Structures are given as structure tokens and as C-alpha cells.
Amino acid sequence: MDWDKLRIFHAVADAGSLTHAGDTLHLSQSAVSRQIRALEESLNTTLFHRHARGLILTEQGELLFDATKSMNKRLEAASARIRDSEEEVFGELRVTTTTGFGTLWLAPRLPKLYELYPDLKIDLMLEERVLDLPMREADVAIRMKEPSQADLIRKRLMSVRMRLYASKTYLETNKAPVEISDISDHRLICQSLNSIQVAAGATLLQHLMTYDIPNTFTVNNYFGVLQGVINNIGIGVLPDYLTEDFPDLVRVLPDLESGEVPVFLAYPEELRQSKRISAFRDFVQDEIFTHRRKMREAVEI
Known part of the structure; x- marks a missing residue:
């Protein structure tokens, strides 16, 4: 009709x-x-x-x-x-990010967002596949590289580095490596080189593998790697943003780390005026500012 x-x-x-x-x-x-x-x-x-x-x-x-x-x-x-909606924030917001960042950093902070905006409905999509924002597969994305799709507003949030961590309990019964060659005496917990991961993390992992590590435990995301580390299976390759929320992690071989991994927030140009997007963007930026401050304070102590 x-x-x-x-x-x-x-x-x-x-x-x-x-x-x-x-x-x-x-x-x-x-x-x-x-x-x-x-x-x-x-x-x-x-x-x-x-x-x-x-x-x-x-x-x-x-x-x-x-x-x-x-x-x-x-x-x-x-x-x-x-x-x-020009004055209020409500309705569904579809957010996509990686499994590791979504489960380990973003999801634990969402209760604060709901306190601010109780009528906001978050649909959190965790996957390594890059969803098509211009085609509205999601409203906003947080990714470990700058999105290449056209017609997107991009905001660099922070940088991440991959480092080696072990639990305090593990190091009480296993001698911490002093040199990188000592890593072969431990079980390495990491993402498989065949799984999708950021290039900087893959480069660090390839370097570690040249030391003939006889025993590894591989998982296809950082949430699984973290579980292996906190359950004392070995030494894990993990992003540095975990140290605030998991204080029992101990950095191993502190001179060893990956290159910088940029973290970007992106959303379609057509959603520039969306109050939901603005509220989420500002919330994430505030949380990252707080995270950085705590990290600096921890280094100064």
C-alpha cells in the first residue's frame, strides 16, 4: 500500500x-x-x-x-x-569488541554505566570477527586496531602491550625466570598462533617460541589464557590492562613486552548525534582515564 x-x-x-x-x-x-x-x-x-x-x-x-x-x-x-532522546539516554545499544577485552575489561565496568543510565539496554557482541558498522551489524565497536571501513568516526582510546604474567601462588613453587631463555623451564600459556590476534601479540609469541618451549597450553582468547594463569598452570602472555583488576598477577621478565597495540572506539557517521553512543563513548573514556591514573599511581609506589 x-x-x-x-x-x-x-x-x-x-x-x-x-x-x-x-x-x-x-x-x-x-x-x-x-x-x-x-x-x-x-x-x-x-x-x-x-x-x-x-x-x-x-x-x-x-x-x-x-x-x-x-x-x-x-x-x-x-x-x-x-x-x-535529545535529553535522555535509553534504548538498545549494540556494542562489539574482542572476547578478551569485552570479558576482562569492559563487562566488569558496565554496572557503573547502568547506574548512570538504567534505561539503556546493552547488547554486547564478543567476537574476533570485525562486524560491519556501516551496515549496522553493530552500533559501536572497540577494536585493537584502527578500523578501515569508510564513513566511521574513530577515537583512539589507549594503547595496550602484551606481557608475561604468572600468579603469586605459581611463583611460590616455581622459580621465576631471570632471562628469556629460562622460559623453556615453564609451561607457556598463550593464544595459538593459528587463532586471530593482534599482530604485536603474535610477533611476541613467535619470538618466545624460538626458545624451544617444550610445554604449552594454548587458548583462542585472552579470557582462557587468564584462567590458566590464575589457576597456576604456568606463565601467560596477557594484555597489560588486566593488572588493575587482577592484582595477584605478577609480571615476569619485565623487560620483555610486545609493541603497542592501539585501541580504537568507532561508530558510523550517521550515529554522530546519538545520545546512546555519546553516553557510552564518554563512559568508556572516563573509565580509561581512571584506569591510566591507577596504573601511574601503581608504578610510582
Whole structure:
């Protein structure tokens, strides 16, 4: 059905007059009449009884008017919510990021976001595959490299480095490596070189593997690597953002680390004015600022 014809039909049914509907729609009476006739022909039915005092809906017209009234109410409600959204934050926000960052850094901080915006609904999609933001597979992404897709607003959030960590319990019963060659005396917990990971992490891992490590435990994401480390399986390759939330981790071979891994937040240009996006972006930036401050303070102690 033609939406424009339905809009004109609704105005005529509401006004009970072609003339009054035309005044409301800023159309001539003849133009309104033509649109109504065309709608009736497309439906193969009569929508109005015409008489000297005006128009009366037929039974079929009443059915259609009930539908257009419902549509009009929903459109008015949506319009009101859109206007309200200029001041309020609510509705669904689809966020995509990697499994490691999403489970280990972002998800534990989301309760604070919900305290600020209790009507916000987060759909958190954790996967290594890069979702297509311009095609609206997600609304906002946090990624470990600058997104290459066009028509995206990008914001660099922070840098991450991959380092070696072990649990305090593990190091109480196993001698900590002093030189990089000592790593061959330990089980290395890491992502498999065949799994998707940032280039800097893969480069560090390839370097470690040149030391003929006889025993490894590989997982396809950093959440699994962390579980291996805190359960004392061995020494793990992990991102440095974990040290704030897992204080029992002890850095091993402190001179060894990967190159910088940039962390970017990105969202489509068309969502520039979205209050949900703005609230989420500002929240993440504030949390990262707090995280950096705590990291600096820990180094100074």
C-alpha cells in the first residue's frame, strides 16, 4: 500500500471532508479526491459513502481507519521519544569488541554505566570477527586496531602491550625466570598462533617460541589464557590492562613486552548525534582515564 495515500486517507477520515483534509495537508480538494480514488481502486473497494453533508466511512473504510489510527499513534510516540532522546539516554545499544577485552575489561565496568543510565539496554557482541558498522551489524565497536571501513568516526582510546604474567601462588613453587631463555623451564600459556590476534601479540609469541618451549597450553582468547594463569598452570602472555583488576598477577621478565597495540572506539557517521553512543563513548573514556591514573599511581609506589 502507498504510504502517502494512506496518510491522505487518514486525514480525510479524521476530518470527514475532502476540503478540510486538503487544508490540513496543503493540497487542493481535487488532488485529495484523486488520491482517495486511486487508493480505492488499488484495494478494489469503496472507503467512503459520499453525501451532501460530507463523507462517512464504509465498513471497509472503518477497518482501514482503525489501522491508520494505530499507525499514527505509534509514529507520534516514536517522534516523541526521538525528541526526548535529545535529553535522555535509553534504548538498545549494540556494542562489539574482542572476547578478551569485552570479558576482562569492559563487562566488569558496565554496572557503573547502568547506574548512570538504567534505561539503556546493552547488547554486547564478543567476537574476533570485525562486524560491519556501516551496515549496522553493530552500533559501536572497540577494536585493537584502527578500523578501515569508510564513513566511521574513530577515537583512539589507549594503547595496550602484551606481557608475561604468572600468579603469586605459581611463583611460590616455581622459580621465576631471570632471562628469556629460562622460559623453556615453564609451561607457556598463550593464544595459538593459528587463532586471530593482534599482530604485536603474535610477533611476541613467535619470538618466545624460538626458545624451544617444550610445554604449552594454548587458548583462542585472552579470557582462557587468564584462567590458566590464575589457576597456576604456568606463565601467560596477557594484555597489560588486566593488572588493575587482577592484582595477584605478577609480571615476569619485565623487560620483555610486545609493541603497542592501539585501541580504537568507532561508530558510523550517521550515529554522530546519538545520545546512546555519546553516553557510552564518554563512559568508556572516563573509565580509561581512571584506569591510566591507577596504573601511574601503581608504578610510582
